[in-house]
Amino acid sequence: MxxxxxxxxxxxxxxxxxxxxxxxxxxxxxxxxxxxxxxxxxxxxxxxxxxxxxxxxxxxxxxxxxxxxxxxxxxxxxxxxxxxxxxxxIQYIFQDPLSSLSPRQTIGEAIDEALVINGEGNRSARRARIAELLEAVSLPAQLTDRYPREMSGGQRQRVCIARALAADxxxxxxxxxxxxxxxxxxxxxxxxxxxxxxxxxxxxxxxxxxxxxxxxxxQRVYVMYLGKIMEQGTSAELYGHPAHPYTQALLSAVPLTNPVQELARRRILLSGDVPSPMNPPSGCRFRSRCPVAQPLCETFPPAAALSASHVAHCHFAGECDLASIKANAFSAPHLVHVQG
Ligand SMILES: Nc1ncnc2c1ncn2[C@@H]1O[C@H](COP(=O)(O)OP(=O)(O)O)[C@@H](O)[C@H]1O
Ligand SMILES: [Mg+2]
Missing domain, CATH: 3.40.50.300 (P-loop containing nucleotide triphosphate hydrolases)
Incomplete structure (x- = not known):
């Protein structure tokens, strides 16, 4: 590979x-x-x-x-x-396109500036490149003279992506x-x-x-909790067969498009707050909220490979299915509540 x-x-x-x-x-x-x-x-x-x-x-x-x-x-x-x-x-795209664009620059000026920073000295080459970049993000070339406030949020995010692409x-x-x-x-x-x-x-x-x-x-997804990766896999593995209790809980909150499956969806509500990253639990970071935590979880879980691409950091990776646990099956207050 x-x-x-x-x-x-x-x-x-x-x-x-x-x-x-x-x-x-x-x-x-x-x-x-x-x-x-x-x-x-x-x-x-x-x-x-x-x-x-x-x-x-x-x-x-x-x-x-x-x-x-x-x-x-x-x-x-x-x-x-x-x-x-x-x-x-390696370019960064920010969450809020409005605050990452200058209100005083037109779209053309913003992309032009990025091209100059990237070493393109020729003005007409830059003009041609701006048109190409706008096309790459599916924006009409006429937008070059617009200001960010004159555009929709989606258009602004496309501009931010075009500006990032200017760095090739x-x-x-x-x-x-x-x-x-x-x-x-x-x-x-x-x-x-x-x-x-x-x-x-x-x-x-x-x-x-x-x-x-x-x-x-x-195509592939990593799941993070309290500073660490809990599980990784292809989208099919992760969404189809989540092996880490944390991933299972996260996924149970996602509405399903199939109405029959959606009616049967059981939401796993985790109790308690995420611990502070100043004082994370020893061993498995998720253990203070994990419905199936055992004394073994006080030791750091090794990477359990479920396939060449699917790895979960859990002592019981793939062995539990939180969604099948019956509501009120636990009496301990920190344990899972399953909403049916
Ligand atoms: N500049 C910073 N100074 C102090 N703490 C920070 C800073 N940036 C992030 N944090 C803290 O680091 C943790 C992770 O934050 P962040 O990376 O923003 O998480 P996420 O993007 O997943 O919401 C949080 O507890 C946050 O309060
Ligand atoms: Mg964030």
């Missing part, structure tokens, strides 16, 4: 709590691969460290340790113009790229990522708390 385009190895990014000085272990040993031309999903509840991981990959946060290998080069070790040139090949990247790290948009246009933006993959061979790390959105585009 060919080497991944981007390999994240045991990456840690911690913050310091300004009040107590304690370490906030936002991203705490994440290993993740993205192949060329692949859309990879990264899902998990708010606060689990998805943005921190994405921002560290593109250099917006500083890694404490670990590796980011891109095309065989160790990105964290690269300095100066070489480092900047490599970093430009190999990977887009998209942090909740549709969560600020109308539900009706979310799928259109997801289709755009599929089009960019098919037309340009663009790889994407698609970060979202919404599992249904990720399912529309991602």
């Amino acid at each position: 060919s080497k991944p385009l981007l390999s994240i190895v045991d990456l840690k990014t911690h913050f310091r709590d300004s009040r107590t000085g304690a370490d906030i272990r936002a991203c705490d040993g994440v290993t993740l691969d993205i192949n060329a031309g692949e859309i990879v999903g990264l899902v998990g509840e708010s606060g689990c460290g998805k943005s921190t991981l994405g921002r560290t990959i593109v250099g917006l946060e500083r890694a404490r340790s670990g590796q980011i290998r891109f095309r065989g080069e160790e990105v964290l070790a690269l300095r100066g113009s070489r480092g900047a040139a490599t970093r430009r090949k 990247p190999d990977v887009l790290v998209c942090d909740e790229p549709v969560s600020s948009l109308d539900v009706s246009i979310r799928a259109q933006i997801m289709n755009l990522f599929l089009k960019l993959r098919d037309d340009l061979g663009m790889a994407c790390l698609l970060i979202a708390h919404d599992l249904a959105i990720v399912r529309l585009a991602a």
Whole structure:
């Protein structure tokens, strides 16, 4: 098998709590691969460290340790113009397109500026490229003279994607790229990522708390909880046969399109709050909320391979099916409630 385009190895990014000085272990040993031309999903509840991981990959946060290998080069070790040139090949798409565009720049000016930064000195070449980039994101060329406020949210996000493409990247790290948009246009933006993959061979790390959105585009998905990856697999494996209790709980909250299945859907409600990343549980991070936790879970779970592509970090990977557990089957207060 060919080497991944981007390999994240045991990456840690911690913050310091300004009040107590304690370490906030936002991203705490994440290993993740993205192949060329692949859309990879990264899902998990708010606060689990998805943005921190994405921002560290593109250099917006500083890694404490670990590796980011891109095309065989160790990105964290690269300095100066070489480092900047490599970093430009990995572009970041922000959640809110309005705040990531300048209100005083037209769309054409914003993309033009990105082309200049990327070293394109020739004005007429840039003009031609702007038209190409707008076409790549399915926006009409007449929009070049518009200001961000004169566009819809979906159009603005397309502009942000066009501006990122100006750097001729190999990977887009998209942090909740549709969560600020109308539900009706979310799928259109997801289709755009599929089009960019098919037309340009663009790889994407698609970060979202919404599992249904990720399912529309991602070939493989990683599930994150409290700074760590809990499970990874192809979309078919992860959505069809989730092996980690946390993934099963997350998925049980996703409405199903088939009405018969939707009526039978049982929602697994996890009790308790996500623990603080300043003081995560020892062993399995999920054990304080896991309905099937055992004393063994106080030790760190090894990676259990269910197939060549499907891995769950759980001592009981694939052995439990929370959805089949009967409501009120447990008496302990922290255990699962299944809504039928
Ligand atoms: N700059 C920062 N300083 C301190 N804590 C931060 C900072 N950025 C994120 N965090 C904390 O790190 C954890 C992970 O945050 P984040 O990566 O934004 O999660 P997600 O994107 O999954 O919602 C949270 O507990 C958050 O409060
Ligand atoms: Mg986030």
